[in-house]
Amino acid sequence: xxxxQLNFAVxxxxxxxxxxxxxxxxxxGFFSFLIFLGSCGDSPKTDTQSAQKNDVExxxxxxxxxxxxxxxxxxxxxxxxxxxxxxxxxxxxxxxxVKCAACHSLKDDRIVGPGWQGVTSxxxxxxxxxxxxxxxxxxxxxxELQVQLEVCLMRMxxxxxxxxEARQVFxxxxxxxxxx
Amino acid sequence: xxxxxxxxxxxxxxVIMPIMxxxxxxxxxxxxxxxxxxxxxxxxxxxxxxxxxxKYDEFYNFVSGGFSGQMSxxxxxxxRLLRVIPVFSVDPEKGWGYSEETKPMLNxxxxxxxxDDLHHTELSQTNGEVDGRWVFGNGNNxxxxxxxxxxxxxxxxxxxxxxxxxxxxxxxATENTEYVVAGTRFSVPPDNVNGDIPINTYKQNxxxxxxxxxxxxxxGAMDSAFQLRLPGVNFDLARAGKGKSHGWFFFSCYNSEQAxxxxxxxxxxxxxxxxxxxxxxxxxxxxxxxxxxxxAVRYAxxxxxxxxxxxxxxxxxxxxxxxxxxxxxxxxxxxxxxxPHGCDVDPTGEYIVGxxxxxxxxxxxxxxxxxxxxSTSQFDGKYDGIPVVKYEAALHGEVQKPGLGPLHTxxxxxxxAYTSFxxxxxxxxxxxxxxKVLDRVPTYYSIGHLxxxxxNSRKPFGKYVVAYNxxxxxxxxxxxxxxxxxxxxxxISGDKMQLILDFPTIGEPHYAQACPVELxxxxxxxxxxxxxxxxxxxxxxxxxxxxxxxxxxVHIYMTSIRSHFSPDNIEGVKLxxxxxxxxxxxxxxxxxxxxxxVKGALxxxxxxxxxxxxxxxxxxxxxxxxxxxxxxxxxxxxQEMQGYVRVSPAGSSVPLMFSTGKNKPAPDPTASAx
Numbered sequence: 001x002x003x004x005q006l007n008f009a010v011x012x013x014x015x016x017x018x019x020x021x022x023x024x025x026x027x028x029g030f031f032s033f034l035i036f037l038g039s040c041g042d043s044p045k046t047d048t049q050s051a052q053k054n055d056v057e058x059x060x061x062x063x064x065x066x067x068x069x070x071x072x073x074x075x076x077x078x079x080x081x082x083x084x085x086x087x088x089x090x091x092x093x094x095x096x097x098v099k100c101a102a103c104h105s106l107k108d109d110r111i112v113g114p115g116w117q118g119v120t121s122x123x124x125x126x127x128x129x130x131x132x133x134x135x136x137x138x139x140x141x142x143x144e145l146q147v148q149l150e151v152c153l154m155r156m157x158x159x160x161x162x163x164x165e166a167r168q169v170f171x172x173x174x175x176x177x178x179x180x
Numbered sequence: 181x182x183x184x185x186x187x188x189x190x191x192x193x194x195v196i197m198p199i200m201x202x203x204x205x206x207x208x209x210x211x212x213x214x215x216x217x218x219x220x221x222x223x224x225x226x227x228x229x230x231x232x233x234x235k236y237d238e239f240y241n242f243v244s245g246g247f248s249g250q251m252s253x254x255x256x257x258x259x260r261l262l263r264v265i266p267v268f269s270v271d272p273e274k275g276w277g278y279s280e281e282t283k284p285m286l287n288x289x290x291x292x293x294x295x296d297d298l299h300h301t302e303l304s305q306t307n308g309e310v311d312g313r314w315v316f317g318n319g320n321n322x323x324x325x326x327x328x329x330x331x332x333x334x335x336x337x338x339x340x341x342x343x344x345x346x347x348x349x350x351x352x353a354t355e356n357t358e359y360v361v362a363g364t365r366f367s368v369p370p371d372n373v374n375g376d377i378p379i380n381t382y383k384q385n386x387x388x389x390x391x392x393x394x395x396x397x398x399x400g401a402m403d404s405a406f407q408l409r410l411p412g413v414n415f416d417l418a419r420a421g422k423g424k425s426h427g428w429f430f431f432s433c434y435n436s437e438q439a440x441x442x443x444x445x446x447x448x449x450x451x452x453x454x455x456x457x458x459x460x461x462x463x464x465x466x467x468x469x470x471x472x473x474x475x476a477v478r479y480a481x482x483x484x485x486x487x488x489x490x491x492x493x494x495x496x497x498x499x500x501x502x503x504x505x506x507x508x509x510x511x512x513x514x515x516x517x518x519x520p521h522g523c524d525v526d527p528t529g530e531y532i533v534g535x536x537x538x539x540x541x542x543x544x545x546x547x548x549x550x551x552x553x554x555s556t557s558q559f560d561g562k563y564d565g566i567p568v569v570k571y572e573a574a575l576h577g578e579v580q581k582p583g584l585g586p587l588h589t590x591x592x593x594x595x596x597a598y599t600s601f602x603x604x605x606x607x608x609x610x611x612x613x614x615x616k617v618l619d620r621v622p623t624y625y626s627i628g629h630l631x632x633x634x635x636n637s638r639k640p641f642g643k644y645v646v647a648y649n650x651x652x653x654x655x656x657x658x659x660x661x662x663x664x665x666x667x668x669x670x671x672i673s674g675d676k677m678q679l680i681l682d683f684p685t686i687g688e689p690h691y692a693q694a695c696p697v698e699l700x701x702x703x704x705x706x707x708x709x710x711x712x713x714x715x716x717x718x719x720x721x722x723x724x725x726x727x728x729x730x731x732x733x734v735h736i737y738m739t740s741i742r743s744h745f746s747p748d749n750i751e752g753v754k755l756x757x758x759x760x761x762x763x764x765x766x767x768x769x770x771x772x773x774x775x776x777x778v779k780g781a782l783x784x785x786x787x788x789x790x791x792x793x794x795x796x797x798x799x800x801x802x803x804x805x806x807x808x809x810x811x812x813x814x815x816x817x818x819q820e821m822q823g824y825v826r827v828s829p830a831g832s833s834v835p836l837m838f839s840t841g842k843n844k845p846a847p848d849p850t851a852s853a854x
Contacts, residue, residue: 098710098721102741102766111841112742112817153816154742159768160707 071130092172246688259683268296308638312699323347363415423529590635708791717762748823752836775811
């Protein structure tokens with residue numbers, strides 16, 4: 001790299017009066033650089049190029065969807081009834097007591113994380129369930145969660161809720177928001 | 181810089197010189213051909229021992245902590261320390277032996293023993309191959325065997341050994357981990373007779389015992405199955421037979437002179453001591469026939485329960501003993517030169533390598549020849565009732581002039597043996613069949629044990645041998661009178677062994693075993709499930725956090741989650757109270773322990789894993805306000821994870837009060853005056 005940059009600098013400066021000699025020198029310098037590259041076998045350039053290629057390939061198919069979040073839940077596979085499933089909400093309240101209540105109040109005040117009041121109107125069911133079960137990747141990608149992180153200064157821990165428990169907690173959130 | 185020059189030629193030279201210099205430099209620095217032998221070793225070695233940041237090592241190396249009483253885990257080939265597992269000694273870093281739940285683990289028939297000496301590690305095996313489930317360790321001083329569960333890298337069980345003293349010949353396992361053995365180093369009078377006797381009646385009254393501890397196939401639970409009563413010699417090391425020799429166990433022993441003083445001289449009188457061959461299947465038959473004697477003894481059996489997160493210690497009172505000196509067919513003695521130390525069985529189960537510490541050769545015995553010698557009665561009389569097989573009748577051959585002071589041998593699975601030499605400070609590679617020395621490398625310095633991953637099993641993984649050295653002298657920057665403890669890693673994948681790394685260890689790296697990371701990592705537990713927590717004082721959720729007074733005992737059911745305790749304001753504790761902080765970590769994710777400390781606690785702190793409950797007992801010694809806080813950096817607001825306990829005088833009427841986030845500032849009495 002250094003040798004190459006110097007070669008260009010030299011060419012610029014002495015193009016007029018020492019053109020022929022300089023060309024010879026440049027070629028010689030470049031040649032020695034080639035030897036330098038070849039002297040230890042594989043050129044590091046090849047690795048960098050292929051790594052960059054892979055990065056580009058990876059990015060395309062997985063666009064982050066800020067409405068759905070990231071995880072196994074979608075608008076199709078989360079079924080939400082018109083009325084409250086009381087038993088499910090009760091189970092959700094029990095899960096919350098052990099795994100969520102230390103940080104989230106039921107009103108709109110913040111303990112560690114935001115209070116739950118109104119959360120079901122702010123977020124889609126699949127977004128909430130994805131966030132509960134898969135918080136780390138979403139905190140890294142979701143623009144609103146990143147803003148939230150600056151307020152709370154705490155990445156929401158993965159409390160390892162099962163899929164059923166996540167659904168139950170969501171039903172309890174609906175109850176908390178007045179669904180009957 | 182160049183543009184300031186006026187003369188074109190001068191400028192030209194000024195340009196050419198740096199270019200040439202750079203070309204020469206770049207060529208010189210990057211040329212790969214080493215210039216000498218020392219460079220050849222170091223250049224190549226760094227690559228072989230290098231594990232890039234973020235990558236796992238290939239092997240776990242379970243290294244005994246020797247006199248520290250602990251076990252340490254290193255990655256190979258990097259030599260990085262991954263964990264110190266507390267076993268036989270208290271460990272304030274992990275609350276081991278300080279929390280109320282772990283104190284019973286260090287209980288013995290003598291009471292609480294806070295520091296012991298762990299010499300050997302033994303990975304469990306199935307069909308003679310390392311299975312990655314448990315690793316065992318021996319407590320040398322107050323004789324015990326521990327089982328560490330590799331799901332949690334924690335000590336799950338410790339069993340004490342009656343009739344024993346100095347449990348050195350331990351904890352070696354049979355090829356399906358049916359048994360872990362424990363041979364006593366010191367012979368002593370049995371526990372059930374009066375031990376108040378003159379020491380110089382050793383020959384009449386002192387006996388050696390070997391314990392066979394059974395291990396449950398599913399749970400790993402240990403039990404004292406039976407003991408063998410044997411002559412009053414010193415048992416040193418042991419290995420189980422494997423493959424064709426499965427059903428047999430081989431123990432080295434010294435002091436066949438049965439000396440009781442100045443053993444350095446008096447136990448080195450005879451030209452040969454013994455390797456004891458034990459037919460444990462025969463011993464099982466005698467037990468079935470009821471030939472065992474039940475003896476009244478006392479020993480502790482400590483078990484850590486993962487659902488209550490609590491250990492219990494039970495004192496057991498009976499052991500079954502077989503008199504191997506009178507019951508025929510259990511034991512045979514093979515003469516072995518000069519105070520044998522290591523006693524190692526090759527992967528085929530055919531060859532038994534005895535290593536006399538003071539010998540200048542290595543005898544290799546043949547299992548087939550031993551069987552033949554026994555069936556054709558090729559004996560040289562008896563030693564305290566046990567038949568002595570003729571040396572030549574059991575001998576496969578001797579490795580001649582291998583080095584000085586052979587100690588231990590491990591195997592690579594390709595027909596080669598690797599023996600450590602303490603006195604000549606080297607590892608010697610030799611061929612098991614033709615007994616020819618193939619290679620030797622120096623160690624720095626005075627190697628004791630050595631380890632090839634899986635090197636004691638039917639299927640060694642080869643690739644590396646690690647030397648565990650007794651002296652490091654000039655290898656590391658000095659640290660006062662006590663220097664760094666050290667291990668050294670050698671690549672054995674080629675014909676010649678090659679030193680590739682020195683790595684410091686906790687003291688003292690005695691023996692070690694190693695196995696592939698994937699064998700263990702796939703079962704590694706990430707956290708304890710909170711809904712399976714059966715601790716009697718668990719608070720599963722902040723709603724269950726509370727403070728309960730029972731007479732002068734105050735139980736605080738406290739929870740921790742990033743980043744607060746509940747309750748974090750407690751009043752109503754009085755002088756004379758015994759306070760128990762039962763902390764439940766509500767986190768349900770990997771790698772989020774919380775710590776706990778209270779000012780003035782006379783034992784230690786706690787470290788609580790996700791989903792676990794741990795208890796710190798605290799007896800406040802003066803009236804005042806005591807801060808509590810989280811000691812394990814848990815989040816950006818870790819420094820805010822704190823609280824207060826108010827301690828009032830005995831007989832005070834301050835009511836019991838506890839809360840989190842609700843104890844709002846009291847009105848300032850000076851405010852109205854202003």
